[in-house]
Amino acid sequence: MIDHDQVQAALSARIDGEPSPLDDDVIDAHLAGCARCRQFHDEALALSRRLRFIDPADGGMAPPADLSEVILAGIEPEWRRTANARMVGLAVARFLLVIAGILWVVWGMQLLGQAGGLNPVGAEGVVSPDADPQTATLLVNAAAMRFSLALGLFTVAWKPRLVSSLLVFVGALWTFMFGFLVRDVVLDTVADGQVMGLLLLFLTLIAMAWTWLSHHGYVVLRAGWRELGANPV
Incomplete structure (x- = not known):
């Protein structure tokens, strides 16, 4: 019998874009009848969005293809302020x-x-x-x-x-x-x-x-x- 921990581990793997130890049909069937795991799934998805990751078409989570633009966009305003002050x-x-x-x-x-x-x-x-x-x-x-x-x-x-x-x-x-x-x-x-x-x-x-x-x-x-x-x- 599949317990909540196994389903939640499989959900985390699927959201992270990693191979899931359970089939998607099994996970979806369990989610349909388990409010606890549905809540875990919703909170995990919300967390992934707060981390500003990209949601691929298959529902998984993957980092942006090019992190350099994201990093430079974050530090460039501070760098410009410091350079201008100097x-x-x-x-x-x-x-x-x-x-x-x-x-x-x-x-x-x-x-x-x-x-x-x-x-x-x-x-x-x-x-x-x-x-x-x-x-x-x-x-x-x-x-x-x-x-x-x-x-x-x-x-x-x-x-x-x-x-x-x-x-x-x-x-x-x-x-x-x-x-x-x-x-x-x-x-x-x-x-x-x-x-x-x-x-x-x-x-x-x-x-x-x-x-x-x-x-x-x-x-x-x-x-x-x-x-x-x-x-x-």
Whole structure:
């Protein structure tokens, strides 16, 4: 005698498109007189439809012929949103890098002007006795550093993939300058423009970090987060 479990197993196999251990006539005859198995059959069919499988002509269940279109249709909107957000973020970061580079150039030109004033030359082409060549040399070196940093920022704005190496340098520079500022605050020897210079360097560092995140840092951080959350083998 056929019991309910055998019929339900045969129904599951038929819905899944697999070979059934019972003949279809036997299954249909049992369904006609068994409310319990009819309910199981209806629930199994409803589940197959919720799983979005295709119902073949013979009543079985089979996966779509090409799953790639279904998968791409599901992930493409999310991928487009992420890509668009990264492109907008990268454009803003590159604009900020250009602005920061211009500010560093302006600052360097001001330092060069100050250095020239420390080495006045008379009508005979002789340097004035009041000249301070040592301080002028320091100002020229400081201006050269600012011009170099501006050139690096312009290069990164043009080629964002180069941001990683310069980001380490700017981060180290800001760290040392911040330490010197703390020392000068304690000693009450803070120079004019020292705080503004540190603030400009910090904003430059933020723009570079933003560029790194928008270009490829997001992928690196997400991969690292997945590795941290992975279960050990």
